[in-house]
Amino acid sequence: MEKIDGDLNKKAAGEKAVEFIKDGMVLGLGSGSTVYWTLKKLGELVEQGLNVKGIPSSKRTEGWAKDFNIPLTDFSQVQSMDLAIDGADEIDKDFNLTKGGGGSLVREKIVDANSQKLIIVADQSKLVSQLGKFPLPVEVLPFGWEVTARKISEMGATPVLREREGSVFVSNNGNYILDCDFNLIADPGLLHKELKQLLGVVETGLFINITDTIIISGDKGIEVLHKKK
Ligand SMILES: O=C[C@H](O)[C@H](O)[C@H](O)COP(=O)(O)O
Numbered sequence: 001m002e003k004i005d006g007d008l009n010k011k012a013a014g015e016k017a018v019e020f021i022k023d024g025m026v027l028g029l030g031s032g033s034t035v036y037w038t039l040k041k042l043g044e045l046v047e048q049g050l051n052v053k054g055i056p057s058s059k060r061t062e063g064w065a066k067d068f069n070i071p072l073t074d075f076s077q078v079q080s081m082d083l084a085i086d087g088a089d090e091i092d093k094d095f096n097l098t099k100g101g102g103g104s105l106v107r108e109k110i111v112d113a114n115s116q117k118l119i120i121v122a123d124q125s126k127l128v129s130q131l132g133k134f135p136l137p138v139e140v141l142p143f144g145w146e147v148t149a150r151k152i153s154e155m156g157a158t159p160v161l162r163e164r165e166g167s168v169f170v171s172n173n174g175n176y177i178l179d180c181d182f183n184l185i186a187d188p189g190l191l192h193k194e195l196k197q198l199l200g201v202v203e204t205g206l207f208i209n210i211t212d213t214i215i216i217s218g219d220k221g222i223e224v225l226h227k228k229k
Pocket of ligand 1: 031032035098100105
């Protein structure tokens with residue numbers, strides 16, 4: 001069995017999110033070690049009779065959902081979900097996010113953006129005043145990735161091809177990830193748009209303006225923050 005980050009704040013935030021799940025909902029199932037705790041708790045509720053279905057945002061999440069007997073569906077059955085619950089690598093004061101530390105950013109963005117509501121679960125270390133300390137994950141096509149990386153470096157970043165255990169990391173979509181240190185990101189929306197215009201870029205880990213609620217666990221206990229409309 002895979003070893004999961006047992007950080008108590010991740011566990012607390014992840015578990016809290018199930019309070020927002022209602023019977024009959026179709027859910028977007030995010031990725032990462034905080035969402036793992038959401039899935040585990042959700043499995044207990046399913047066992048007690050809660051009727052939900054989920055679309056997983058990664059193969060890892062799909063595996064966990066199956067382990068916890070959470071019924072799954074896909075985009076051939078439903079095009080819009082009631083609620084997505086996902087993790088993040090950084091969260092700024094405007095609820096914009098950096099995601100993709102685990103390499104699941106493309107499927108996460110498709111799932112999160114097609115949900116009526118997005119709840120982000122995280123420990124307090126993820127809160128930042130400005131995005132950018134965590135190098136921005138950018139998913140790129142393997143073909144010509146060297147050119148794409150050079151174009152990104154001309155935008156002021158230092159892209160590093162992600163590797164795991166000595167091999168190039170390959171995403172669930174068969175692509176590569178460039179971890180791009182832009183230093184602090186002054187305008188995340190603009191940077192996302194500029195990166196998306198580069199040939200070879202599939203998607204960026206900047207999630208702008210799609211988060212409704214953040215569940216943070218830390219020194220002050222669990223806080224539920226709603227975005228002001
Ligand atoms: O690709 C991975 C995802 O964006 C995760 O949601 C993110 O990295 C946070 O993961 P964790 O909850 O393990 O810190």
